[in-house]
Structures are given as structure tokens and as C-alpha cells.
Amino acid sequence: MTLVSMTGFTRANGTYETYRWTWEIKTVNGKGLDLRFRLPPGYDELDRPVRALMSERLSRGSCFVNLTVQQDANTHTLRVNEHVLDAVLSAMAMVEGRLDVKKPSLDGLLSIKGVMEPVEQEESEDVRRGLLKAIQDNFKEAVSDLEVMRSKEGAALEKIVLQRVSELEMLTRQAEECPARSADAIQAKLRQQIERILENDKGFDEDRLYQEAVLLAGKADIREELDRLYAHCAAVRTLLVDDKPVGRKLDFLSQEFNREANTLCAKSNDTSLTAIGLELKAAIEQLREQIQNVE
Secondary structure (H helix, E strand, O other), X not given: OOOOEOOEEXXXXXXXXXXXXXXXXXXXXXXXXXXXXXXXXXXXXXHHHHHHHHHHHOOOEEEEEEEEEEEOHHHEEEEEOHHXXXXXXXXXXXXXXXXXXOOOOXXXXXXXXXXXXXXXXXXXXXXXXXXXXXXXXXXXXXXXXHHHHHHHHHHHHHHHHHHHHHHHHHHHHHHHOOHHXXXXXXXXXXXXXXXXXXXXXXXOOHHHHHHHHHHHHHHOOOHHHHHHHHHHHHHHHHHOOOOOOXXXXXXXXXXXXXXXXXXXHHHOOOHHHHHHHHHHHHHHHHHHHHHOOXX
């Protein structure tokens, strides 16, 4: 299975009878699945089915879903607002005897703001059911498009993750083969340090020097850290062919990678090995940044 990204965006449009609508879905990184819907008034009953579909198709990510619905203007009719008309007529009767003016015409009365108002035609129950079904079906298409986009992003992520894992394996191998890890190198370094302190004292005990070198070599042994780094690289490669979302497991492995690199640097007895450890930490951070996008 190719990795799936948590990042994606899609827009889907649809029509039914006199209605037009647009779905917009945007997903970004998230520790879990966080669904946020914004539906227009009168369409709250869509919340449960579309939320259930998203929960079924996605496992991680913050998802923002927006629906806008419009109805064609020619579906509106006009009616007389009798309350407003009565108020206008009452006002006219009050001032009629005080002013010598011509009575208003019918079209003049109807042009007064509020006398005529638009009214939406009532839709039948069948039209309502058909509209909601069409909107839900269109949402399923939008989610499918979103999955395609997230899969494409995931395929690109997988290539980057594999590159980082190969880099980690190479750096681990360099640390394993670093000459500074040998007991002879540790002994030579210890001898130099002691000779500087004792100014080449002829009575220095060579056996004691060897014992101290062995002890120091034991403390600086990074064999376990190297083995775990190799094992973590293999675990990442195994997860990449899993048929389930693996983002959480990859995130855990990135933490384990970092722990081993920190220990390797702490045990380092030479600047060359420390430099390799720092390169490991940089590569691990780059890997972690990519893994944060994986579902």
C-alpha cells in the first residue's frame, strides 16, 4: 500500500431541479481525525450521514467541510405584505385632508419598499428528498476525489521517506566503520592524554593503561545503538508495504531514531563519530517532518 498524505483539497459542484450547490473539503495534518462541518441553515440533517462517511474513509487529519446551496431566482414569487400596505393606507388617510395632493397610483403604492416581498415557492417532499440524496451522492464523489489527491501526495512522500531511510542506513554504516571506535584507537588517545599529564613518566604502568582503555571502550560501545538504528530502518521499510494507515507508527519510530542518535552522540569518544551522530540527527529530523504528513 502506498502511503497516504493527510493533506488534500477538493471541490465538487452539483445541481438538482432548481438548486445548485458546492462542496469544499480541505484536510491538513492532525494527531487524530477531527471533522468540522459548516452547513447552511435547513441542511443540518446532512451532518450525520456525511460525518459517518468521512469517519469511514479517513483515519487521521483535521478535515474542514463546507457546503453552499443556492436556488434559482425564478423560483421566487411576489406577494403583497398586507400589514405594510395597511400601514401605508392609514398614513395616507391621516394626511389626506391636510395636503392638497393627488392620490397615489396603484403602481406607486406597490413600489413602496416592503409592500411587495419575494416569497419562495414551497417545495414538495419528493423534491426535498431527491435534493438531499443528490447532495449526499455528490459528497461521496468529492470524498473519492480527495482520497485520490491524498494518495498522490502520499506516493511522493513515500519516495522521500525511502530516501531518508537509505541516508540513515548509510550514516549508521559510517558510524559502525568509524576508526575511532576501535579499542586500539581508544588506548592511543588515552595514552596521549596521560602522557601529557605525567610528562612521559618512565614508571607508568602499561597494564593499568590497557585496563583503563578497555573500561573506556566498554562505556563508549555503541553496538546496541547501531543495531537498533538498523532495526528501525528495516521497520520503516516494512510499514511502507502495510495495507493499513501507518502514520502513528512511523511517528513513534522517528522518536526512537532520535533517541538512539542522542545516545550515540553522548557515547562518542571522537569528533569524527560525533559529526556522524549530528548528521544522523539532521536526517532524522528531515524524516520526522515528512512523517508528520502521513495518515
